[in-house]
Amino acid sequence: MPLSELVRVAGVRWSVEECFQAAKGQVGLDHYQVRHWTSWHRHITLAMLALAFLTALAADAAPERPADAHHPAHSRDPIALTVPEIRHLLAAVFHPPAATAKKMLHWSNWRRRHQATARRSHHRRRTASDPAG
Missing domain, CATH: 1.10.287 (Helix Hairpins)
Known part of the structure; x- marks a missing residue:
């Protein structure tokens, strides 16, 4: 595997980690106490949807970049x-x-x-x- 591909994968991993940290801190991604996969899946889906909604609002409210x-x-x-x-x-x-x-x-x-x-x-x-x- 070429070095450029490893660097690209590492960069993608970093953005995924940042997304999970934001979801944990902002929408309670890690605040679940469930026993079944269906309940866990519903919680994760709603938390990620809430984060996407907040992110879209923030992007829409952002002024033009210099x-x-x-x-x-x-x-x-x-x-x-x-x-x-x-x-x-x-x-x-x-x-x-x-x-x-x-x-x-x-x-x-x-x-x-x-x-x-x-x-x-x-x-x-x-x-x-x-x-x-």
């Missing part, structure tokens, strides 16, 4: 909606907390702005220490 993907955005806008953020907002809609919708959206915007600031700082520090520039 031409240079390695160049960090310089705007003060918050980061794009992520799967965890969408899950959190949907949970707040279906299981309303004591806070109002306006307060929840304000909190989401505040948190995403701070995440954008952290991302800019990270990129700035990384490019400053990177000798290749």
Whole structure:
């Protein structure tokens, strides 16, 4: 088997592992207590469907990518909606907390702005220490 094929397979395995980690953390893929294959299959199918739904919403809400993907955005806008953020907002809609919708959206915007600031700082520090520039 050629080395290029082994590298390709390893890369595919990495994306599958990331998908399972996201499913475990976001939609409870590992939260099952079943005894039969049918029950396990139903749980896994619903969890993966929920993750696909959240991922599609996040992809649809994402702004257009800049031409240079390695160049960090310089705007003060918050980061794009992520799967965890969408899950959190949907949970707040279906299981309303004591806070109002306006307060929840304000909190989401505040948190995403701070995440954008952290991302800019990270990129700035990384490019400053990177000798290749």
